[in-house]
Amino acid sequence: MSLSRCSTRIFQNRNSIFQLPRRHGYIVLVPEIGEDLPEKNPLIQKDGLPEFNHITIENCMAAIGKQTLEFESDIKKIEIEVSGLEKPDIFKNVIDPIEKLGSPLETTWGVSKTLYLGNSTLMPTKSYLAIHERARRARAVKFNSPIIYDAILKELESKRKLSDEQERVAKKFALEGKLNGLNLIGDKKELLKENLNKLVTEQNKFKFKNENVTRKFMHQIHDPQIVGGFPNDLLKTIAFDPNQPTKGPWSVSLKPNVCVPFMQYCPDRELRWNVWQAMVSRGSGYGEKDFETGSHIEEIRFLRRDQAAILGYKTFADMSMETKMAGSVENVMNMLETLRTYARPAQEAELEGLYAFALESGFEGARMELWDVPYWKRKQRIAAFDYNETSFQEYFPLPVVLNGLFELCERLFNIKITQRLSVSTWHKDVRFYDIFESHSSDPVAGFYLDPYARTADKIQTPNNGWVIGIQNHSRIADTKPLMALIFNFEPPTAETPTLLRFKDVNLLFHKFGHALQHLLSRTDYSEVSGSSNIEWDVVEVCGHVLSHWLQNESTYKLISSHYKNEDKLPSNMFESLMNVHKHTAGLELSRELYLSALDMELYSSKTFWLDIVRKLWPVYRCFPLDKIDSHPCSFTQIFTEEWAAAYYSHVWSRVIAADIYSAFHEVRDNEEQILDVGKRFRHTYLALGGGCHPSEVFRKFRGRDPSPKALLKSLGLRKKPNPA
Incomplete structure (x- = not known):
């Protein structure tokens, strides 16, 4: 991994945690x-x-x-x-x-x-x-x-x-x-090289052990009653014969596309606990000592601390801030604490309500445990909001969603998206689209869209979506943006078009928002075009902004049409979606805040990793820390991937994006003003790419520094009033 991808700098902590200095930093994604x-x-x-x-x-x-x-x-x-x-x-x-x-x-x-x-x-x-x-x-x-x-x-x-x-x-x-x-100068260059070589070795050991212990777990289910309520795609994945998904046995693994839905649908509490404990104890050494990763955690932390010191930084987290919008560890922690004061009380109330619901529905546990939450959360969502994923899916045929998405973007950003036929592609399902400016007869950008899953010849990924830059905008090189969007949606049948689940609709909007930043970039240099040179903690902002349009009821008039009768999504179903969006928002945000704080503390201090966990867990989580829970031992994102001292970026980008979208929401009843905001967004976030520091881009768009209020409001989180 490039040294430059593991760092950051920006927020000055004056009275507001979101007052932004003018500094540089960058990230290269494509x-x-x-x-x-x-x-x-x-x-x-x-x-x-x-x-x-x-x-x-x-x-x-x-x-x-x-x-x-x-x-x-x-x-x-x-x-x-x-x-x-x-x-x-x-x-x-x-x-x-x-x-x-x-x-x-x-x-x-x-x-x-x-x-x-x-x-x-x-x-x-x-x-x-x-x-x-x-x-x-x-x-x-x-x-x-x-x-x-x-x-x-x-x-x-x-x-x-x-x-x-x-x-x-x-x-x-x-x-x-x-x-x-x-x-x-001197021996330091050789020391840095030696350090990085050792780091790669330790990361490979961590990754090897994690992959092996993940692969070794397998639990077979023979009772068809247990899997009776499982969705068909999960049954296909775990069935001995995918062509006969209702016929057992079924094998449960720790792969994310299996264990996550399994925890949501499995009615057997003991089986849920078995999968949960296998997941959180990976690398702990409680089972097979050969797969222990705790020692590698400490060695990776030591090597990164040494790397930072060689390069002149106090800690690895400080080095990380060199290429982040946040700018300092202090600013990150201030943001986490601000959000925690809203998320933690909400989490407590949500768990009380979830436990009461579970008791009324037959739950016999003395308290709600982590392995109970996914299952009962899904059940509560159905009961409270009448949320049936299949019913919603029928309103989102892929062709309708795509046309509505394109129409929304054409209106907001004054462009035209047109399919071009007879273009050379890698599969017959792939389509190519040109993007035109309103005043131009020649396309200014183009993208391929490969929407369907193909088991035989297509990489299957947990998030099921890829945005790939093929060519950047560059005035110096006289090139137009070109990219590919690749998904794994279910292909249509002779009777039924591809029907998207709501999470698929959200994924499509998010990835297309990310793609627009590449396609509508207008920089002179490819070095800063699109997502290139954008700070890691804001690189997902444009994707989140476009996803926020799914909280606007008018959007559903564009993207919904029941595949049988062409009815638009009813208002009561839209309200249900909004309630689902806010459901257990405090619980989910608290989890992300905890992992962000854990990551930052691991790379800011020398304290033993388990002591850090014991300190931070009760601050953010309402559950007791189970003695077998060794989740950092399989936290690959911060030890073998690119999220070291950067995991907070998931939350940070959502804060920025929500504030940006609120500019549209504030003028939602005035079409002319909406288009003005769209024009401003086009000329800042979509056009400037990495050619301007994100704090400056935000100021150009919003006229002030960012605030977390919009995200908290969109999640329905309000600070618990102090007792009299």
Whole structure:
């Protein structure tokens, strides 16, 4: 993992936790793409689109091999040229040429990833990983050049006038270089390299053990009464024969797509406890000592603390703040505490109500336990809000939802989305769409949509959705944004169109909001286009903003139509959805706040991990901490993935997004004002990408610093009044 992806900086903690200083930071999520002309890349047709139906593994492997060598060679030429200049023009001599030189490499990388996720028979995992690793190493060269790094530092120190975007690009290169240790002298460079190698080793051990202990658990069910209420997709997943899902036996595993719905639908409390204890005790060593991961937690923490110290930071969490909007650990903890004062009392009240409901419904436990909550929460939701997922699903045929989503975005952002036929794709189900400005006859961007699950040749993922950048907007390289959206929705049948569950509708809106930030970016440089260079804790904001439109009843007039009679979603069903959205919101938010605080504390202090858990758990959770509960021992997101000292980003991005959407909500009765807000959102969040610091983008849009009030209101959370 790139050093630059594990960090942040921004909020000044004055009277408000949301007062934002003007600082830099960035994150790179998708390959940044530049110019890619047909004569430069055999994978591209004359119309500028990939020739997907003729691309082979051999094409991609050959192209990536040639392009990486050329890119690395060209970077050396830039270094030689810069070294010979007394005062190089950093953009003319370095950054602009890199924009153009990296284009073929970045395009091939994006095409390969699209093939891998869209049709793995055309791009098997082993082949893609080889391409990915080779492209990643080559791309890193531009951020690991001491000559380029020194030249950019001198440019920034010269105080020469740069545009806001140019300054962000230059600071991106400078920060990448710093986090890669280019400013280190003497033995420190070797120490950093040794540290990172050890860190990778420890992470691999943690990951290996976690995967093995997860894979080893398997519980077979032979009683058909237990699975009688299970949804059909869960039965298919756990049945011995997926073609006969109602015929046992059924095998329950710890895979998220199995254990999460199992805990919601299993009526047997003892079976729920069995799965729960297997889940939270992974890596604890209570069972097989060979799979203990607690020692790796401490070693990973030590190595990251050492890494931060080598680079000049007090803690790894402080280093993480270098590339986050939050800016400091103190600001993060202030935000968590502000939200906790609302979420914790709500959690207590919600659990009291849930326990009372369960007792009335036959529950015989002395108290509500963690393994009871998912099951009784689902039952209460049905009873209290008349929420039947299947009934709602009938109102959301995919074609109707898509058309309504496009119509909403066209109205808000003054664009036109049009399907283009006869485009080369990786599967017959894939469609291609052009995006037009209202005043333009030529498309300004384009995207592929691959909506359906295909068991044989498509990667199945827990979240069932991917947004893949193939080409970024760049004025320097004269390129238009191009991307792919890949989902795993159930395909239509001869009798029934694809009917989306509400969580599928939400996923579609969220991913399309994220895609719009890529597609409508208008930056000069691909280095800061779309999601590139956006701070990690706000990278999901645009997705959340578009999802908030599902809390607006008028949206359902666009996206709903019963597949049999074409009726729109009734108002009472809309109210039910809103109640479900707020149901146990305090409980769910408290859990996220706890995990965020745990992550931040683990990377801010030297205290033993279990002592940190014991300290924080009662602050955020209303349940006693079970003696076998060792959940940090399988917290892969913060130990082997990219969320170290960044898990709070899930909550932070929701706070920012809710505040942004509230600008639309405040003028909801005035169409002209709604369109004005949409225009402002288009010209800030969708256009500026990573070319402007997110605190400045928020100010440009909202005219002030952020507040958590909108999120709390949308969740129905109010502070419990103090007793008289």
